[in-house]
Amino acid sequence: MPVEVIMPKVDMDMASGKITVWHVAAGDRVGQGDPLFDIETDKAAMEVEAAASGYLHHRVAEGTDVPIGQPVAWIYAEGEDVGAPPEAAARSAAGTAAEAGPGPASERAAETVPAPEPHAKTRATPLARHLAAKAGLDIGEIAGSGPRGRVQAEDVRGELHQPPPSKGAAPAGFTAENGPLAVSRSIGGAGTPIILLHGFASDAKSWGPLERHLGDHPIIRIELPAHGKSPKLRISGFADLVCEVRRAFDKLDLGSAHLIGHSLGAAVALAIADTRPKTVSSLTLLAPAGLGPDINGAALAGLGNATRPESLGPWLKLMVCNERLISDGYVRAAMSARADAGLRSAQSALADAVFPDGVQAFDLKSALDRIEVPTRIVWGKQDRIIPWQHALRAPGRVSLHLFDNVGHIPQFEIPDEVGKLLRAHL
Amino acid sequence: MSADSREELRELSYAEAIREAMDIALGRDERVILMGEDIGVYGGAFQVTGNLVEKYGTDRVMDTPISELGGAGVAVGAALTGLRPIFEFQFSDFAALAMEQIVNQAAKIRYMLGGAVSVPLVMRFPAGSGTGAAAQHSQSLEAWFGHVPGLKVIQPSTPEDAKGMLLAALEDPDPVMIFEHKILYKMKGHVPEGYYTTPIGKAAIRRPGTDVSIVATSLMVHKALAAAETLAGEGIDVEVIDLRTVRPMDRETILASVRKTGKLICVYEGVKTLGVGAEISAMVAESDAFDFLEAPILRLGGAESPIPYNPELEKAVVPQVPDILEAARNIAKGRV
Known part of the structure; x- marks a missing residue:
């Protein structure tokens, strides 16, 4: 099942966001945490990172205004069949609210999508913590490549051997x-x-x-x-x-x-x-x-x-x-x-x-x-x-x-x- | 052809290996007797005792009435008073009928009499699903008995182990319960000739690997090995551990494997919740091997359901090779 990429809610009053630029071409591979697209709301502009690794399909066009919580693309696992865009999970999750009409429904659906929250505690595997502690590294300072940004042992080993220089893609343009x-x-x-x-x-x-x-x-x-x-x-x-x-x-x-x-x-x-x-x-x-x-x-x-x-x-x-x-x-x-x-x-x-x-x-x-x-x-x-x-x-x-x-x-x-x-x- | 290579080639089915073990035991130790329902002329519900009654007579291969509680009570008494009974249940599900004798008597008498006596009783239980025998004849109940101090609980997965562990069970001074998967009875494999024992309480590494540890029991060992073959072609190197003994559990083999791979999947046919995999997972989480985990521990076990009669549903409620493949790919590729 591909992973749905939705328009995130980055602002309390935000009803929709515009995709200004995609950093990943349709069909290209994307790594979890890589910059995926930039959005612009009436108040802020920000970069959105990929929540999963895989291949990007069914992108909406740049410049499209998308209600929050609605899919803007799907990330497919390696070898996964890419057919028509799947039904949006957010829509079906909203259930009857989504069928009630576009106005209030999109607002209600919006409420079901939590804003990305900074995590106070670092997610890390036991082995990553063990290795970091042994090397005297602060696990919180290591970027995680695992699910939900979890720090894996290889991230710690990478930090030990070569502090990565400029990682991630450059901003649009x-x-x-x-x-x-x-x-x-x-x-x-x-x-x-x-x-x-x-x-x-x-x-x-x-x-x-x-x-x-x-x-x-x-x-x-x-x-x-x-x-x-x-x-x-x-x-x-x-x-x-x-x-x-x-x-x-x-x-x-x-x-x-x-x-x-x-x-x-x-x-x-x-x-x-x-x-x-x-x-x-x-x-x-x-x-x-x-x-x-x-x-x-x-x-x-x-x-x-x-x-x-x-x-x-x-x-x-x-x-x-x-x-x-x-x-x-x-x-x-x-x-x-x-x-x-x-x-x-x-x-x-x-x-x-x-x-x-x-x-x-x-x-x-x-x-x-x-x-x-x-x-x-x-x-x-x-x-x-x-x-x-x-x-x-x-x-x-x-x-x-x-x-x-x-x-x-x-x-x-x-x-x-x-x-x-x-x-x-x- | 040398004697050694002829030995290599000798194959028996799992059921034949058990029969050979019992034959050897009956032949070398006059205290050994077989007891159970329809194990004499009929040869046992799954034809495991076969024609042993012809060779050893009805005094030593004894049909018991259709009462598991009565039969088990006689077997406990016989063990207490100097015999070495092997008591066969027609289905492991019927252990429920003999619970008092197994849990309150066999498991506790030695402790309650200060070690003055012991109960050297071997109980054999045809277990597991896959035969279309429905909810009351298909369960995997080993975890029930793994919870009782005083019992030993084993699940041999190969003909060689079925013979060696049965002979080891007969040498044990305390009650040993053997859960034999019905699907395995016809499985053939190499079985050494003559008398030998395979230690109880020791797991076997069936396939060494470096990426993911799978601890499996009984029939699931073979499903895990099949999955490991496929995964090897995908560059995922799986270590498959055959638990063999549920109680006492071989901690060290499991922990050493987890320290190596950092990733653990438990695969067992019993109901997942509060099952054998729960104990393995908790044991790893409590140990120093925790420090080596690179992903959450995964369990594949039976669904929260009685075993259905419908053959498709029967397959669906217990782990199958595709389930193991999916779990192993997810854990190996960092998706969980």
């Missing part, structure tokens, strides 16, 4: 690069490439809103260690972090690139520009870290500790000025991207290494003073994570763009404004 960190490159584009470095507790997908406003440049997104699909490396301090990201940067072997970083990623971008001045054509620092000691330590800890949408939401809202941008759906999608307890604990360890006791333990003022490439700082004056006044330490040749009624993530709150600003200099 991007291809994955081999390298020490997860790097994805946009397909097509012309001119000098733009490299994007996201901030703490974020990932490459956070650049989506801004990317639409960056013109036709090729875009390369690097994910920080312990973020997104990058390996959960143990980072001892800021220098170590820069070293890892610079290794990924060097491996790209670009003649020149525009560097855009946000927050912690901006600090890393600045450090790379400082040491690779010939490769970096311009530098854009969005609410950068590294220009003063203060940072909201409670928010860093809160982001790292949150295990459910209810505890993550307040911290996400603190990141922006216009809190209405952080919908329930957005929080749920963000939490689902952070469902991996190992990822969260690795990020907390990273925060502890670079921001011990809630203090920015590294100062890039002198690096900024040395910078000769065109550099601009973009900051929201309602930033509640890092005080925007740190920007005032920049030397005169660095341009400052300070926005009112904007918080810590200008590229999310006012992507068009930031994009327009950047395009003028690219």
Whole structure:
């Protein structure tokens, strides 16, 4: 019996979702946990992973709006006969409710489909636990390949022998690069490439809103260690972090690139520009870290500790000025991207290494003073994570763009404004 | 042709192997007697005793009245007072009629008399489904008796073991219950000549393997071996363990196998719930071998149903080769 793939409910108010892109072609093999498709609701966009391994059939077309709980594809086991699409289990389970009419029925059916919940406890086989304990590994930090994401012995052995580099497919329109960190490159584009470095507790997908406003440049997104699909490396301090990201940067072997970083990623971008001045054509620092000691330590800890949408939401809202941008759906999608307890604990360890006791333990003022490439700082004056006044330490040749009624993530709150600003200099 | 290779070629059916064991026992030990309903001139409900009455006479191959309770009571008394009776039931289902003698007397007398006496009684039970004999003549009740301290419960699955374990049972000072699957009676296999014993309480690895452990009993051993052949062609290397003894259970052979494969399937014909596989699963879960499990333990056992008379339904309520194939593929490929 093939496994039904349904439109998941990622938002309390969500009635349907649109499939923006499939990551797996019809008839192709898909592994459990692999990215399967991206959905867009009126409030959030997120990637949905395959719940089973097998061969994908009966996909609905991209761009289709599908009521939640309804099948969007089926995953067949190897050798299983593929005939007509099977009757949807969700429909028959809804029973009489489904026959009562499309309006209320789809809502009722929706209620029978539980939203994907982050699991607090790690599923692992006894042998996997045994091997991890023997090797001193935290089982929660190991990605599971078994049913329901269960960690199998081979996952632990894999972790022991070679920390897997970029695993999983690249997001839509991007291809994955081999390298020490997860790097994805946009397909097509012309001119000098733009490299994007996201901030703490974020990932490459956070650049989506801004990317639409960056013109036709090729875009390369690097994910920080312990973020997104990058390996959960143990980072001892800021220098170590820069070293890892610079290794990924060097491996790209670009003649020149525009560097855009946000927050912690901006600090890393600045450090790379400082040491690779010939490769970096311009530098854009969005609410950068590294220009003063203060940072909201409670928010860093809160982001790292949150295990459910209810505890993550307040911290996400603190990141922006216009809190209405952080919908329930957005929080749920963000939490689902952070469902991996190992990822969260690795990020907390990273925060502890670079921001011990809630203090920015590294100062890039002198690096900024040395910078000769065109550099601009973009900051929201309602930033509640890092005080925007740190920007005032920049030397005169660095341009400052300070926005009112904007918080810590200008590229999310006012992507068009930031994009327009950047395009003028690219 | 050497004597050794002639020995290799000698095959007997399971029923013939039991008869040969009883013949040898009657011949070498005058304390041995056979008792049971229609085991004399008729030769036994499944023709296992055959013509032994002609060779040893009615004093030693004794027809009993149609009363399992009465017959079993006489057999317990005979064992207590120095004989070595082998008591045949027509169907294992009829053990229910003799429960008092088996559970309250045979199993407990040695304990209650402080070891002053013992009950060296061997009971033989034709068991299992597949003969169209319906709900009262087709059960697999070994787990009932596996629950009683003082009894030994064995299920030989090959002619060689049927002979060797019966002779071992006769050497045992305590009551031993032998569950013989009716479908196995006609199965042929190599049986060594002469007297030998096969130890009670020791499982046999019928097929070594590295990917999945299957612990099976009685007829299910052969279904598991058939499934293992198919699975080998699919690259799944199954180890098939023949439990042979339900009580006392051979923990070490099972645990060693689970430590090796990390995956365990129990296959038995008795009702799945509270059955032999439940005990095996719990025993593994309680042991250090737990640390080596890579998947949930699976049990394939009889359905929650009396055995139906309809032959198709009769097949459907007990594990069949396709069921074993499916379970093994699922567990080997990480689907469970």
